Amino acid sequence: MKSYEEIKKIDLVHKPTPLYKLNNISHITGKNIYIKRDDMTGIGLGGNKVRKLEYVLADAIECGADTIITTGAAQSNHAMLTAACCRKLGLDVILVLMKSGISEKKGNLLLNDLMGVEVIFVDSDSIRDLYAEINRISDELKATGKTPYTIPIGASVPLGVLGYVDCVKEMVEQSEIQAIELDHIVCCTGSGGTYAGVLLGSKLLNSGIKSTSIAVTPDDFYPVVTKLFNQTCDIIKKDSLSIEDEINIFNYAGDGYAIPSERGNAAINLMARNEGLFLDPVYTGKTFGGLLDLIDKNYFKDDENIVFLHTGGAASLFAFM
Numbered sequence: 265m266k267s268y269e270e271i272k273k274i275d276l277v278h279k280p281t282p283l284y285k286l287n288n289i290s291h292i293t294g295k296n297i298y299i300k301r302d303d304m305t306g307i308g309l310g311g312n313k314v315r316k317l318e319y320v321l322a323d324a325i326e327c328g329a330d331t332i333i334t335t336g337a338a339q340s341n342h343a344m345l346t347a348a349c350c351r352k353l354g355l356d357v358i359l360v361l362m363k364s365g366i367s368e369k370k371g372n373l374l375l376n377d378l379m380g381v382e383v384i385f386v387d388s389d390s391i392r393d394l395y396a397e398i399n400r401i402s403d404e405l406k407a408t409g410k411t412p413y414t415i416p417i418g419a420s421v422p423l424g425v426l427g428y429v430d431c432v433k434e435m436v437e438q439s440e441i442q443a444i445e446l447d448h449i450v451c452c453t454g455s456g457g458t459y460a461g462v463l464l465g466s467k468l469l470n471s472g473i474k475s476t477s478i479a480v481t482p483d484d485f486y487p488v489v490t491k492l493f494n495q496t497c498d499i500i501k502k503d504s505l506s507i508e509d510e511i512n513i514f515n516y517a518g519d520g521y522a523i524p525s526e527r528g529n530a531a532i533n534l535m536a537r538n539e540g541l542f543l544d545p546v547y548t549g550k551t552f553g554g555l556l557d558l559i560d561k562n563y564f565k566d567d568e569n570i571v572f573l574h575t576g577g578a579a580s581l582f583a584f585m
């Protein structure tokens with residue numbers, strides 16, 4: 265077991281990603297809204313998965329892996345960014361993706377194609393079937409002398425969670441330089457790793473920063489996030505810190521994962537028209553839509569400085585809209 269600082273990672277993210285105030289949206293909403301631009305992590309088209317992959321791919325390399333296998337929906341940002349990082353690091357990569365939702369070679373599927381990545385489609389919505397296919401491919405690779413390494417969906421494993429501990433640390437450093445106080449971070453939850461990292465980072469730094477997450481799938485994420493949080497405490501030798509009262513998750517999945525919502529699309533338009541920034545219909549649009557709705561419901565304190573964590577995803581605009 266190692267401490268947080270001792271755990272190996274590879275430098276993939278262009279750090280620090282910008283943190284600044286959204287002046288126009290702050291004016292419109294009457295709130296102080298900042299943005300952390302983790303859509304600008306600097307590889308592929310950017311996004312949150314790159315921070316997680318700094319740790320997970322370091323582990324893969326340490327394990328002697330030569331082929332990375334990962335999985336997700338057809339338009340998975342995580343899969344595309346894993347492929348992009350593998351291309352940079354000279355690792356082979358195989359993506360095992362759900363077939364449903366593919367129509368044409370658009371969005372992330374186009375980007376995977378440009379990178380010349382091997383993509384295997386599984387005609388099932390069941391995660392179990394995806395992992396069965398991964399196991400089959402792994403065995404086949406091992407039989408030919410290869411060393412495969414599987415990254416679970418969203419890289420939401422304890423090592424991946426550490427990427428968002430890093431992000432909170434980075435934001436706190438930026439806020440000190442800029443002499444602003446960050447009160448409340450709002451992020452997206454799709455598989456739980458990002459939010460677990462935000463919670464852990466805030467706690468480890470004793471920052472007093474509150475956090476809230478918007479779920480974009482219908483799942484109950486409370487147990488998922490709690491478990492990831494505790495497992496990550498374990499790998500960095502921290503006695504489990506008590507977190508139960510600090511987890512705030514609101515569901516804004518609408519009709520379901522990767523089904524665009526009216527509220528999400530309105531948020532995409534608002535951000536594009538007032539700040540010249542692009543959100544996406546699967547994750548960040550619904551998240552920012554949720555944030556705006558929570559403002560309407562007086563969820564935030566009057567003078568709170570709110571940070572919207574932009575986790576990326578704009579490639580899927582070209583597949584879903």
Ligand SMILES: *Cc1c(COP(=O)(O)O)cnc(C)c1O
Pocket residue numbers: 311312313341342418420452453454455456457458459544547548575576577578
């Ligand atoms: C994966 C993803 C998320 C969700 O992050 P999790 O750590 O899986 O909860 C949010 N936004 C974008 C753009 C993503 O690709």
